[in-house]
Amino acid sequence: MTGLKQPLLGVVATALVIALSLGLISLFSFEVFTGWLSIGLMCLIPAQIAVAVLWQTRHPEWAAKQRQPAKGILLILITVAVGAIVVPVYHREAGGGLGPSPMFIQCVIVSVVMMFWFSIMWGGWPFNAVMKSRVTAGLATIAVSYGINLLLFRVLFNYEFMKDAPVYVASLDPHGLFSAWNVLVFYVTSLSMMFLTIHFDLWPLTKSPALMTQPVLGLVWSAIVLALGAILYLIGTRFLQMDVVVFLVRVPIPFIFGTIVVLNMLQNSLFAKLSQPAKGLANAVAAAVIGTVLAFLYSSLTGVVTGNLSSGPPTYESEIWLASALLSVTFPFLIYYAEFLGFWPLKSD
16 A cells, blocks of 8 residues: 555556556557457446446446455456357457457447447436346346347448458448437547536436436436537537548547546546536546647657557548547556556555
8 A cells, every 4th residue: 555645546547547558558559559459348338337337336346345456357357258258249240250340440449439328328227226136237238238239330430431351241331321420429529528517416417306317317418418519519520611520539439537536536636626517617627638739649659659640531540540449448548457456456455
């Protein structure tokens, strides 16, 4: 135990996790890192969300009752077990049993967004309401979120824009309603708006008790997040005419990453004495600044860690690398360390 207190504890822990993440990334080529490594780690995140959000790391009891680091290790192994089931299932259903195609990778990416949606905004409803076992309810939420995600993927995503590219696999293209990049970026932008509302502790919704019960909260919160996401998406990609993928890695992804640092790694300690909405505004600004600075840091280290990559269309190598490095690798490692391991050994049980 080091005796570190917040926010210094969070700063040190974040720096350690970033160093570990970049070290891991450096061991792989760009293709492997943005392919199978990122896919595997992303398939751990929905189970990770269930453990951290729905189970509050208190379930299953046989794991949660252990002292650190045994508790954290056991909970991590649960997410690995779930991921080991998800990878082959999604590899077959979304990837056709082939390699890490864009279709497979993007379907996995949005599965994370879907699990956040069901776990946080809907609070695991209706399963938490009808099932006595938290563990069973959490597993049901994971399964249903993956199922609905696959359905929406087949309805919404269209890859005809890349039909002349060597990575295009016609049999895997759902031929959905919208261009795939646009849908994916809207998903992630809306998710960033969910995190924005969390900075405000759901103010002003908390002023109405009737709104704070499910499923009303899920419906209202979803509507707000989708509206805010649409506004931000349209401002960035239409009004400012930013390339949709560049917008993704400059706006919503850094904000999400910065939010994880502010709320999870720093444990909401920066502006704890402020009341809402001042606290939410301060937290949101801090998340945007921290996320942007860290995204710039990662970008500046791309050449050192992986090598020179091209930027922009058609391949978006540097943008895909940055998104994968922040949200596929560092993000789950931050949550594992802060929520599962409880900052061990920097902090005692």
